[in-house]
Amino acid sequence: MSKAEFLTARPAIAAPALGEPYLLTPGPLTTSLTTKQAMLRDWGSWDADFNRVTAEIRQGLLAMAGVHDDSYACVPLQGSGTFAVEAALATAIARDGKALVLMNGAYGKRATQILDYLGRDYIALDKGDYLPPQPEEVAELLERHPDVTDVFLVHCETSSGILNPLREIADVVKARGKGLIVDAMSSFGAVPLTVDKIPFDVMVSSANKCIEGIPGFGFVIIRRALLEQSKGRAHSLSLDLLEQWQYMERTGQWRFTPPTHSVVAFRKALEQHAEEGGVAGRQARYTNNRDTLVAGMRAMGFQTLLEDRWLSPIITTFFSPTHPNFQFKRFYDELKARQFVIYPGKLTIAESFRIGCIGQIDERIVGQLLRAVADTLAVMGVDDCSPAN
Numbered sequence: 001m002s003k004a005e006f007l008t009a010r011p012a013i014a015a016p017a018l019g020e021p022y023l024l025t026p027g028p029l030t031t032s033l034t035t036k037q038a039m040l041r042d043w044g045s046w047d048a049d050f051n052r053v054t055a056e057i058r059q060g061l062l063a064m065a066g067v068h069d070d071s072y073a074c075v076p077l078q079g080s081g082t083f084a085v086e087a088a089l090a091t092a093i094a095r096d097g098k099a100l101v102l103m104n105g106a107y108g109k110r111a112t113q114i115l116d117y118l119g120r121d122y123i124a125l126d127k128g129d130y131l132p133p134q135p136e137e138v139a140e141l142l143e144r145h146p147d148v149t150d151v152f153l154v155h156c157e158t159s160s161g162i163l164n165p166l167r168e169i170a171d172v173v174k175a176r177g178k179g180l181i182v183d184a185m186s187s188f189g190a191v192p193l194t195v196d197k198i199p200f201d202v203m204v205s206s207a208n209k210c211i212e213g214i215p216g217f218g219f220v221i222i223r224r225a226l227l228e229q230s231k232g233r234a235h236s237l238s239l240d241l242l243e244q245w246q247y248m249e250r251t252g253q254w255r256f257t258p259p260t261h262s263v264v265a266f267r268k269a270l271e272q273h274a275e276e277g278g279v280a281g282r283q284a285r286y287t288n289n290r291d292t293l294v295a296g297m298r299a300m301g302f303q304t305l306l307e308d309r310w311l312s313p314i315i316t317t318f319f320s321p322t323h324p325n326f327q328f329k330r331f332y333d334e335l336k337a338r339q340f341v342i343y344p345g346k347l348t349i350a351e352s353f354r355i356g357c358i359g360q361i362d363e364r365i366v367g368q369l370l371r372a373v374a375d376t377l378a379v380m381g382v383d384d385c386s387p388a389n
Contacts, residue, residue: 013362021339022361024369026158026186026315027081027208028215029359031269035212038268039261050260051252053267058219058248060270064279065203065221066194073227075245076219078238078259081185081206084218086114087239089152091222091230092181092202093120097149099181100125100141102133102169105159106346107183111152118235123148129347130160130305135168142176150179150201156187156312159346160305161354163191163312167198174199179226185209185218186314189273190282190358201226207262210282210314210358213269216262286313289357289366296370297355300377301385305352314358315343319387320351326382328353334379338372350388 016022017033043050058074065072077084089111093099099120101111104127115122123145125133133153142148151173155166166182173180181202184193189210193203203221207213220241227242234240238256247255276282290313294304297318305317320328328344328351335342345352355369377385 012364013360016360021336021341022365022369023341023359024356024361025341025343026354026356026358027206029208029212029356030361031212031214031265032272032360034272035214035265035269038265039214041264043260043264045258045260046253048252050258050263053264054248054254054258055252057263057267057270060267061219061221064189066196067221071224072195072221073224073245074219074221075227075241075248076217076254076263077241077244078217078254078256080215081204081209081218082110082114083239084204084206084220085111085183085185086118087234087236087241087244088181088202088204088220088222089114089120090118090233090235090239091220091241092179092226093118093150093233095120095233098122098145098147100138100145100148100151100178102127102138102151102153102164104128104131104133104162104164105154105157107154107157107159107185108152111154111183129349130162130310132162132164132310133169135165135172138169139172139176142172142178148178150181152181152183154183154185155193156184156191156314158186158315158354159317161312161315161317162306162310163187163314166193170198170200186358187312189279190286190313192279192283207266207269210286211266211269211273212359213266214262216259217266283313285362286357288363289313289361290316292363292366293355293357293369296366297373300370300374303385303387305347305350315354315356317345317347317352317354320345320353321382321385322388323382323384323386325380326385327380330380331376334376335369335372338375340369340372 099122101124179201188205206218208215343354
């Protein structure tokens with residue numbers, strides 16, 4: 001089936017059942033009614049039925065990452081995605097290790113903040129707001145700093161919407177025998193990322209992103225040998241991945257009270273992910289959302305921060321118009337009144353805003369958004385969407 005046939009064959013996505021606005025953000029995002037309904041039952045956190053749910057999602061996530069043996073482990077962890085990133089960095093990087101952090105946005109910078117808290121040594125390659133780190137730059141830094149033990153990269157940096165060249169960087173990192181830690185928070189589930197193609201040591205993501213669950217936990221997929229040798233590295237009882245994994249392996253349970261409703265909702269979201277065609281199906285829908293969005297916004301005069309080749313199918317950053325009548329707060333409020341919630345910008349170089357392409361939306365809903373944007377501009381008296389030069 002061609003992409004066009006696939007998209008045409010899909011049923012239209014229903015509007016939110018309770019009339020809430022669409023969340024055009026990189027998570028939390030708009031979830032299906034089926035996912036929401038999964039949360040209507042209470043679950044005992046130590047009950048055998050709930051333990052089976054936990055086991056199912058762990059196995060399902062490993063399969064999505066292309067793991068079909070016991071070489072990797074999946075460790076879910078209560079809290080936001082940042083909790084999981086912090087636990088992963090503390091586990092993967094030895095106390096006397098040294099990281100190379102590749103950054104081009106807020107989440108790469110957040111990794112350096114975490115490393116400061118952890119007391120881990122690091123160097124950073126900061127590419128600013130919109131340029132990707134290049135493989136040759138990584139190779140050159142690793143040659144100059146042979147004491148680097150691990151490289152950290154955000155796959156999709158949602159502060160700009162850029163999709164970084166993970167595969168090429170992974171080849172450079174592994175050729176030099178370094179560990180690779182991937183923050184795939186906003187890409188896993190919608191952009192192919194499997195261990196046979198991307199030889200990562202650690203990959204971190206979250207329930208409320210491209211698999212379209214709700215907030216409550218993150219998860220770490222980590223090379224088992226690395227996890228087993230990490231004893232004593234953890235800086236926190238709650239964020240000790242090794243202890244979390246060993247307890248789950250021994251009992252089937254979470255060490256501390258799990259986000260039960262989020263977990264069972266995630267299992268339902270995983271089922272819907274598979275029904276849509278897995279990663280390929282979700283990528284096709286999100287990519288179509290992005291293409292529809294970008295074409296429509298550009299037709300109104302908006303400009304994207306990124307060149308087309310770096311645009312991810314996750315979220316897109318647009319420069320704010322310099323028209324004197326344009327104020328982001330009013331733009332946001334007018335769109336919210338029309339049932340769409342967007343995201344403010346996170347750039348240091350210019351005023352901007354972001355619109356997500358993920359969650360329970362399709363090109364029909366993006367079309368509704370574009371009409372809402374046009375209506376909002378008319379109400380605001382903005383007839384020129386050009387950014388500053």
